[in-house]
Amino acid sequence: MTRTTVHRACTLCEATCGIRVTLEDQRVVRIEGDPHDPFSKGHICPKAHGLGELQSDPDRLRTPMRRTESGFVPIGWEEALDLAAERLAAIREVAGNDAIALYRGNPTVHDAQSILYWNVLQRAIPTKSQFSAGSLDTWPRWVQAGLMYGGFLHTPVPDLERCEYLLILGANPVVSNGSLMTAPGIKRRLGALRERGGCVVVVDPRRSETAQIADRHVAIRPGGDAAFVLAMLQVLFAEGRIDLGACQGRVNDLSRVRECVARFTPERVAAACGVAPETIREIAREFATAPAAAAYGRMGASVQRFGTLAHWAIDLLNVVTGNLDREGGLLFPRPAVSLGFVGPKPGEDVVFGRYRSPVSGHDEILGEWPMAAFAEEIESEREDRIRALVVIAGNPVASAPNAARVDRALERLEFVLAFDYYINETTRHADLVLPPTAVLENENYDVALLHFAVENVAKWSPAVLEVEPGMRPIWRTLLGLAKRMMGLGALADEQVDALVVRQLVPALLERSPFAGKLEIDAILAGLGDDPGPRRLIDLLLRLGPFGDGFGLVPGGLSLASVAAAPHGLALGRLTASLPESNRTASGRIELAPERILADLPRLDAWIDASLDTGGDGGRDPGLSLIGRREIRSMNSWLHNLPSLVKGRERCTLEMSPFDAERLGLRNGGQARVESRIGSLVVPVEVNDRMRPGVVSLPHGWGHDRPGVQLSVATRRPGVNANLVFDDAEVDAPSGTSVLSGVSVRVSPV
Numbered sequence: 157m158t159r160t161t162v163h164r165a166c167t168l169c170e171a172t173c174g175i176r177v178t179l180e181d182q183r184v185v186r187i188e189g190d191p192h193d194p195f196s197k198g199h200i201c202p203k204a205h206g207l208g209e210l211q212s213d214p215d216r217l218r219t220p221m222r223r224t225e226s227g228f229v230p231i232g233w234e235e236a237l238d239l240a241a242e243r244l245a246a247i248r249e250v251a252g253n254d255a256i257a258l259y260r261g262n263p264t265v266h267d268a269q270s271i272l273y274w275n276v277l278q279r280a281i282p283t284k285s286q287f288s289a290g291s292l293d294t295w296p297r298w299v300q301a302g303l304m305y306g307g308f309l310h311t312p313v314p315d316l317e318r319c320e321y322l323l324i325l326g327a328n329p330v331v332s333n334g335s336l337m338t339a340p341g342i343k344r345r346l347g348a349l350r351e352r353g354g355c356v357v358v359v360d361p362r363r364s365e366t367a368q369i370a371d372r373h374v375a376i377r378p379g380g381d382a383a384f385v386l387a388m389l390q391v392l393f394a395e396g397r398i399d400l401g402a403c404q405g406r407v408n409d410l411s412r413v414r415e416c417v418a419r420f421t422p423e424r425v426a427a428a429c430g431v432a433p434e435t436i437r438e439i440a441r442e443f444a445t446a447p448a449a450a451a452y453g454r455m456g457a458s459v460q461r462f463g464t465l466a467h468w469a470i471d472l473l474n475v476v477t478g479n480l481d482r483e484g485g486l487l488f489p490r491p492a493v494s495l496g497f498v499g500p501k502p503g504e505d506v507v508f509g510r511y512r513s514p515v516s517g518h519d520e521i522l523g524e525w526p527m528a529a530f531a532e533e534i535e536s537e538r539e540d541r542i543r544a545l546v547v548i549a550g551n552p553v554a555s556a557p558n559a560a561r562v563d564r565a566l567e568r569l570e571f572v573l574a575f576d577y578y579i580n581e582t583t584r585h586a587d588l589v590l591p592p593t594a595v596l597e598n599e600n601y602d603v604a605l606l607h608f609a610v611e612n613v614a615k616w617s618p619a620v621l622e623v624e625p626g627m628r629p630i631w632r633t634l635l636g637l638a639k640r641m642m643g644l645g646a647l648a649d650e651q652v653d654a655l656v657v658r659q660l661v662p663a664l665l666e667r668s669p670f671a672g673k674l675e676i677d678a679i680l681a682g683l684g685d686d687p688g689p690r691r692l693i694d695l696l697l698r699l700g701p702f703g704d705g706f707g708l709v710p711g712g713l714s715l716a717s718v719a720a721a722p723h724g725l726a727l728g729r730l731t732a733s734l735p736e737s738n739r740t741a742s743g744r745i746e747l748a749p750e751r752i753l754a755d756l757p758r759l760d761a762w763i764d765a766s767l768d769t770g771g772d773g774g775r776d777p778g779l780s781l782i783g784r785r786e787i788r789s790m791n792s793w794l795h796n797l798p799s800l801v802k803g804r805e806r807c808t809l810e811m812s813p814f815d816a817e818r819l820g821l822r823n824g825g826q827a828r829v830e831s832r833i834g835s836l837v838v839p840v841e842v843n844d845r846m847r848p849g850v851v852s853l854p855h856g857w858g859h860d861r862p863g864v865q866l867s868v869a870t871r872r873p874g875v876n877a878n879l880v881f882d883d884a885e886v887d888a889p890s891g892t893s894v895l896s897g898v899s900v901r902v903s904p905v
């Protein structure tokens with residue numbers, strides 16, 4: 157028996173923790189936090205152990221599967237790829253590229269080969285029918301940041317190490333481990349902030365696990381964040397507490413902002429957001445007078461009725477108090493690998509709505525339609541309807557609102573191809589399922605999440621295990637399909653991959669610090685012949701801000717130098733970076749983008765309607781439903797790993813004792829939850845964490861659909877929360893689905 161240890165990063169959530177994996181022969185015997193990782197310093201959560209269980213999960217697919225009359229049967233790789241290309245090409249022939257929908261799910265963000273080679277497939281199937289989990293998640297942030305700073309991946313993050321006042325709106329990092337704020341060991345970081353005399357304030361309708369370790373919790377009414385923060389801004393303008401700090405002379409339209417916020421007085425918004433005027437004033441003054449403060453909003457501020465307005469208001473607060481680009485406030489990270497080449501060129505504005513979705517006319521956002529348009533574009537009788545779907549690492553039946561409708565829509569498709577580990581709620585509809593290799597078989601560099609890291613770091617993750625016999629890495633699978641769709645099926649993967657690199661180099665160089673200083677041929681020669689993600693990552697690193705510029709910067713980064721540091725490399729704290737970090741065409745931060753201001757009347761109407769009803773769901777027979785995450789889950793997909801689902805039932809409806817009593821519900825009893833679009837039955841959990849009038853339900857459950865092949869998950873399936881979230885409700889500027897603050901009725905069963 158040989159015992160070996162490998163160091164790498166966990167890819168299950170956004171925290172990118174360093175792990176130490178111990179093997180006996182080819183068997184994982186232990187997974188621990190890596191104490192020498194300069195970023196995570198030994199932190200891990202229980203999910204890391206799931207990496208070993210994922211490896212050995214008997215339900216995980218280890219060969220391509222084809223659906224037949226009598227169920228799924230194995231099929232060979234080349235045969236599967238030929239079949240997929242043939243079916244997709246036939247549909248394209250009749251109905252064009254737009255008849256093929258592409259959906260990219262969340263785990264792609266954590267896996268470089270999936271992101272980079274999905275991009276290749278996107279070019280091989282240039283369809284307007286692109287979708288992703290982004291419109292169930294980050295779009296309000298991308299739209300707001302894109303319009304204000306000119307680049308959607310380049311958003312500022314709280315400088316946690318030096319922050320003295322952290323205002324968290326609609327995020328629960330103690331459970332989620334941080335999102336759009338890559339910060340492993342967040343609990344330790346928040347503890348340190350408080351120990352040095354700083355203050356953490358959490359705004360959340362639920363007294364979340366993060367609120368429980370904060371100095372103050374504000375139980376806001378769902379959807380109230382934009383109103384709440386705009387009222388803070390009204391107070392600051394009215395009291396003359398505006399000080400732009402580093403942003404002085406670098407912004408447009410400050411006076412326009414002053415005019416816009418004037419009507420949002422604390423008295424006017426109090427009922428709508430459920431927060432007393434005095435509390436709003438107090439927090440506004442504390443924020444403005446703290447030596448360094450940061451306001452940070454995430455899912456609860458994003459997938460709600462006014463997600464884009466909320467994110468806009470949050471960043472305005474940071475700007476007008478001088479906290480943007482200030483140490484201890486918010487700073488722009490400097491990732492060693494930048495995916496900026498997928499966005500606009502510096503100096504070009506981000507534009508949205510370049511075209512509209514056929515059925516309801518949703519604006520295109522970042523080259524995609526929102527998921528709110530997904531089912532209707534399939535159900536449509538129009539000639540240009542969606543007829544086929546290619547889905548990678550996504551489970552829209554679990555993750556998109558109006559799940560029952562999405563489920564039915566998938567039945568109508570002529571062809572579904574899925575790249576996934578499992579036959580689950582979505583992939584059971586697939587004609588073909590092509591599995592990726594398991595996390596520990598992949599080598600990886602985090603090309604996405606380090607854009608949001610609270611410290612600049614670089615880390616290479618080697619594969620821990622050999623690829624199982626008969627399996628193939630997903631980049632080869634994606635490239636194999638892409639080349640067939642491009643009519644290059646006769647070429648070897650290596651040849652097509654060389655073409656991919658050749659195309660990418662000019663786009664990357666143009667946006668790199670080495671633009672004008674390097675010849676394309678010199679870059680290609682320096683890269684070598686190894687195909688695959690490795691070469692792309694080497695390229696991205698070497699042309700990045702810390703890169704060796706293919707010899708121009710001795711000691712600069714390359715894949716070789718990053719891989720030589722098994723625990724990862726610390727590249728220094730975040731630093732002030734304006735004006736370079738701002739990429740708008742005007743060269744200034746745009747404080748009052750029209751697209752965002754145009755949504756203010758909708759907020760006005762909501763605030764005024766809340767005044768009429770007293771604004772408190774608790775006095776109304778209806779309740780407001782919000783979501784919840786749990787430390788052992790990852791959206792819909794870790795429920796088949798025994799150690800992550802053992803213990804108490806987690807798919808429960810949390811509610812306050814006040815609501816339980818008035819509705820005749822008790823702890824452990826069953827409740828029916830009904831909304832405009834559907835209903836479900838779920839066990840009740842009564843606790844004092846919930847704001848009266850608000851109930852919470854986690855998403856990602858409901859594994860009891862016929863045909864699902866998850867032997868552990870189906871034993872405790874839970875219920876799909878998206879049976880009641882309404883696909884008709886969206887945040888107007890971004891088209892993002894509203895997955896929080898939906899009206900429901902709850903009754904005993």
Ligand SMILES: Nc1nc2c(c(=O)[nH]1)N[C@H]1C(S)=C(S)[C@@H](COP(=O)(O)OP(=O)(O)OC[C@H]3O[C@@H](n4cnc5c(=O)[nH]c(N)nc54)[C@H](O)[C@@H]3O)O[C@H]1N2
Nearest residue numbers: 326327328332335378379454455456785787789790791896
């Ligand atoms: N363990 C675990 N970690 C995860 C995930 C997981 O499923 N499990 N998922 C990952 C993913 S994909 C993401 S996007 C991130 C999300 O990361 P976070 O945003 O940090 O996580 P959530 O739990 O969604 O937190 C949202 C919070 O907003 C609150 N909220 C709901 N509505 C409102 C509102 O209207 N206003 C305010 N102010 N608050 C509101 C909720 O009560 C909740 O506490 O987590 C990632 N990490």
Ligand SMILES: Nc1nc2c(c(=O)[nH]1)N[C@H]1C(S)=C(S)[C@@H](COP(=O)(O)OP(=O)(O)OC[C@H]3O[C@@H](n4cnc5c(=O)[nH]c(N)nc54)[C@H](O)[C@@H]3O)O[C@H]1N2
Nearest residue numbers: 261262263289292293549550551555575783791792793855
């Ligand atoms: N009601 C409600 N709905 C929500 C949310 C909410 O808070 N409330 N949160 C939303 C958010 S933030 C998100 S990000 C979405 C997530 O929604 P999705 O991205 O659609 O789905 P996931 O549940 O993450 O499922 C991921 C799928 O990918 C597979 N998979 C895992 N790793 C890999 C891999 O490396 N390669 C491949 N090819 N497949 C892999 C898994 O088996 C699973 O089928 O859900 C959204 N939906």
Ligand code: SF4
Nearest residue numbers: 166169172173201204
């Ligand atoms: S917090 Fe947990 S799931 Fe997230 S990267 Fe760290 S160990 Fe993995």
Ligand SMILES: [Mo]
Nearest residue numbers: 262289292293
């Ligand atoms: Mo997400």
